[in-house]
Amino acid sequence: MPVECREKIVDEREAPRIAAALLDHYDTHARTLAWRISPQQRAAGVRPDPYRVWLSEVMLQQTTVAAVTSYFNAFIGRWPTVEALAAAPAEDVLAAWAGLGYYARARNLIACARAMAADHGGRFPDTEPGLRALPGIGDYTAAAVAAIAFDRPSAVVDANVERVTARLFAIHTPLPAAKSAIRAKVAQMLPAARPGDFAQAMMDLGATICTPRNPSCLLCPVAGWCEARAQGIAESLPVKPPKKAKPARTGTAWWIEQQGHVLLVQRADKGMLGGMRALPDDGWSASRNGNRAPPLAGQWTQLDAAVAHVFTHFSLDLSLALYRGPQIDKVAFENLNGACWWPVERIEEAGLPTLFAKAARIAIQHR
């Protein structure tokens, strides 16, 4: 018991020094990112645009900086304000999101922008609870926007912060059970001044130095405080639960083309690839294989080529079949649960998620 008391006192005294060292390092080593303002701007008192902060944070949920950057620039160029985004047709936003994944984020993005325009006069709430109540904004994003855009002293805990903090304090409790302990440590370190920069400094450290494998402890500005480094166990933390095996599923996508147009459908709002345009398929899902039953009678060419695709919780081997006739009455398929005939030469603009974009590419090669 005396040992625990002594450690706690040391932590409380050292926590502000850790934050100060982190901020010093951030001032000279911060990553240049499309959604960040420059150090000069920040020194001049410029605040980040909450819209840009929010948009980047939503895009960055479970998604790497490398994958997000081009999407962020495209969205900002096309919809410079939250009002512009709120006024955009949902199908345009979903198509612009195509390829980024986790499409519920795009649906929530639209709902959030419209709620903001309707209920908040186009202004973002400037508190963590106010932000937390909006669609698509959870604990992390509410804290991040509050800290970065509004200078609120909120504890921002993402996967980087979890890793950095678990190592700094040698927290052996496996995730996600360790989350509350990690949050408490972050709150302890949180500086009254520059909470947004502190959050970003922690995330930069996790992304560039305190990496999951082979961390660069020799370059770390807080290595002197790191209990995991002292024990030589940095790379083994944080402890994560074992991951489950992904079941393998098979399915078929149907390529039905007439007069240079291919039949696309709109998927149901809920579930996999929800709300997105897609090729018709045979009902494959995470829990079962497709039924291989064509959507209409006629002559089909089964391609040898298939699309191998890996989702979060299963892998899919998607085979392709091309419709060869007889001629269809195209009008009969229009207005059929979101079905439409899309010009094949403009397939890139359809906003197909990656699985179906790959399938379309192969079908076009073999048609």
Place this chain on the structure above:
DNA sequence: AATCCGGGGAA
């Protein structure tokens, strides 16, 4: 507390 939800970059 578990589960569902994409896709790609890096080692």
Place this chain on the structure above:
DNA sequence: TTCCCAGGATT
């Protein structure tokens, strides 16, 4: 291959 990423919603 395997790992993991500025997580949120639902059950």
